[in-house]
Amino acid sequence: MSMLGPAMVEAVPSAALRPYATRLCAYREHYDSPVTRSEAAVPGAVLILAFGTPMEVGGERFTAFTGGLSDRFTVTRVTGPSEGVEVVLTPFGARRLFGVPMRHLTNLTMPVADLLGPWAEMAVDRLAGTPSWRERLALADRLLVARVHEGPSLDPAVTWAWGRLLRSGGQVSPSVLAESLGWSHRHLVARFQDQIGLPPKTASRVIRFGRALRMVRSGTAITRVAAECGFYDQAHMNREFRGLGDTTPGQIRPRPDGERRAS
Structure with a gap:
């Protein structure tokens, strides 16, 4: 029987990822009724590599999603069971990972695949196929390091x-x-x-x-x-x-x- 409520495990980003991410968290959410939250603005970009029931973000539904930095809070709504990995990227991690000027992503939320193409589906599929949360976090770290280092150089x-x-x-x-x-x-x-x-x-x-x-x-x-x-x-x-x-x-x-x- 599954337990209602949220559960999570955090990991410190590896030395190779640390300049580009401040948070790695494997999570699972399952509530007996929909939950609405206001997510505060943070000095970074949130990347959600999830599977399960899509989450409502600003009135739209997403499964794996991301965006740029925001200067306002964001309203989210969880309507069913979901799990995955949440990553908080530094602005420079997002710039290298997404490879586009960050002004194009300010205050936006979009499917990860819109920015990262087939890599997004590969990453989510591999994470979903890794049952251990610790191993899932380590895998997310390795995937992100490889992808970030392919990105454009920084100023x-x-x-x-x-x-x-x-x-x-x-x-x-x-x-x-x-x-x-x-x-x-x-x-x-x-x-x-x-x-x-x-x-x-x-x-x-x-x-x-x-x-x-x-x-x-x-x-x-x-x-x-x-x-x-x-x-x-x-x-x-x-x-x-x-x-x-x-x-x-x-x-x-x-x-x-x-x-x-x-x-």
Whole structure:
């Protein structure tokens, strides 16, 4: 008898994949009724190599699907049993894997086969035929490494700028990045949209939101999160949480047992 609910196993990407992926997760979902979720924006591209019942994403149905970076939350709906491997690609992993300018994929979801052709069906078939979740994750890692290394080379200046944004929690301004690189603002935006899919200011918002989300989930006081992450005030942080995560800091802040949420 199958167990209702979600189950998952994570693996750390191999050294060869680590520059291109931040998360590998084998999962299975089976609920007794449809489940609707709001998936928060992340500073990466989500790749789902799944089999089973298609998932509804933004009102459309997909089995194996992917897309580019987003500057908004995405509504998904699980209507039947499904399993597979979820991969969160770095922007550069997505750029090399898909081989197209990332601006063409911003805020889009599409079947994996539309971008990767026969490779997508081969990968899903091999994963479906691998019953051990650990072996399934190792296989996904090997397949992705081989495919990514066939992709186009990256712009080292953009990888440097992206790394600086990540290390700062999204608090380095585009003007500082452009000045450091000796580029005009227009050129910086164009290179970000090609390699990452979002302009630097928007990418900074997503990175800052991700840092704030982790801090709130860890129990950090909301006023401290707002100050340390560079929001103008708590109202500004609330607006960003609603737009990028369909939630508010108060809705996700850990609370001691017995403490009620404000209605």
